[in-house]
Amino acid sequence: MVTDDLLICGAGPAGRALAHRALAHGLTVTVVDPNPHRRWTPTYAAWSDELPDWLKPNTIAATVDRPVAWTTRRIELDRPYVVFDTPALQDSLDLSGARLLQDRVVEITRPARHRTTGLDLPSIRLASGPILPAGRVIDARGVPRSRALAEQTAFGVIVDRTRWPDTDTYFMDWRDDNGADPNEPRSFLYAVPLNDNQVLLEETCLAGRPALDLTTLRDRLHTRLRSRGITLTGTEPTERVRFPLHGGKPSPSAFGAAGALMHPATGYSVATSLSLADALIAGDPIWPLPARAVNLLRHAGLRALLTLPPPDLPLFFDAFFTLPTASQRAYLSDRDHPRGTAAAMASLFAALPWRVRRALATAMVSRGVAPTR
Ligand SMILES: Cc1cc2nc3c(=O)[nH]c(=O)nc-3n(C[C@H](O)[C@H](O)[C@H](O)COP(=O)(O)OP(=O)(O)OC[C@H]3O[C@@H](n4cnc5c(N)ncnc54)[C@H](O)[C@@H]3O)c2cc1C
Secondary structure, eight states, X not given: OOOEEEEEEOOSHHHHHHHHHHHXXXXXXXXXXXXXXXXXXXXXXXXXXXXXXXXXXXXXXXXXXXXXXXXXXXXXXXXXXXXXXXXXXXHHSOOTTSEEEESOEEEEEEEEEOTTTOSEEEEEEXXXXXXXXXXXXXXOOOOOOOTTSOEEEEEEEEEEGGGOOOOOOEEEEOOSXXXXXXXSOOOEEEEEESSSSEEEEEEEEEEETTOOOHHHHXXXXXXXXXXXXXXXXXXXXXXXXXXXXXXXXOOTTBOGGGGTOSOTTTOOOHHHHHHHHHHHHHTOOSSOHHHHHHHHHHHHHHHHHHHSOGGGHHHHHHHHHHSOHXXXXXXXXXXXXXXHHHHHHHHHHHHSOHHHHHHHHHHHHOOXXXXXX
């Protein structure tokens, strides 16, 4: 039996990025996924400075130099943001040379002496029966939905730019023109260009347990856009978003959402998976102690979001986006420097009204959202 250097369970953005980079480094690779050729449809985006150098420029559909956060006022962010061309991203993570198996991994086994090779190898068991050993097995199967996990939800429509004359790109727009009562769970508008001709307008529930349902988000989006002069016809292409914000496990043998690379307070993981693929392949530790500490702090951030009274969310983000860009970046993207993350959180805390601080302090000491599966 041929034993590969690397066996990857899951062909989402994380598994595919890892497989692609492993092939580029000359490894033999098998990827198992129930549907390895499934075309990705989500609109993925990231901060430009998070992307690895090896990523092809044609994977970027749009770059926005100064996205806007509308909190209680308009704030321009001094940090370029990119929206991926999802099909181009998937194609650029070329898997020519990998063995693709259409199957489901039902078990991953720790290294054990393997009969045919005589080596201590990890292995997987496929739903169809076979057991496959490999030099290394990486779990990139994502995180299944569960009632216990906080989720992000969103409902979006894609419209022609001519119908959306606003030239701002809204990373978050918390204005209260979506018809929701101020005491109901909040949602914001995410509005980004997809290319020169189209924009995605998405009503987003950042984090909820349970998160807002998609019907509510659709109705809010319709109300919001109507109040800005746009009536939807119902024929616009849509994007539906629902995924767990946490639940992965920090581990040297897991990657992507399954490996806790998703930022639990934002839901972003794609850029982190792209940028960490080479390190994992090189055998570098991707979960040194500082990264584990940052992960815990980020989970405290998710607890805060889940605890804050709905009317306070715009105030919270107003304080956050008023922080220096370096502090915003430390919290949103830096996974290796707990001091920077903690300092950003402390500055944010200090900038908030007392009432909001009290709610946050309670959240920080509660143990509602565990960082592990
Ligand atoms: C609509 C939408 C928009 C998003 N936008 C962004 C964004 O802008 N930026 C960002 O960073 N993140 C975004 N996210 C969140 C997150 O980054 C994505 O969910 C991302 O796809 C996670 O990648 P992943 O490869 O870790 O996991 P997944 O994408 O969940 O991939 C897991 C793969 O494993 C396979 N699999 C599952 N079970 C098995 C099994 N038993 N055996 C073998 N294979 C299995 C699945 O078929 C799948 O292909 C978005 C999510 C959604 C849904």
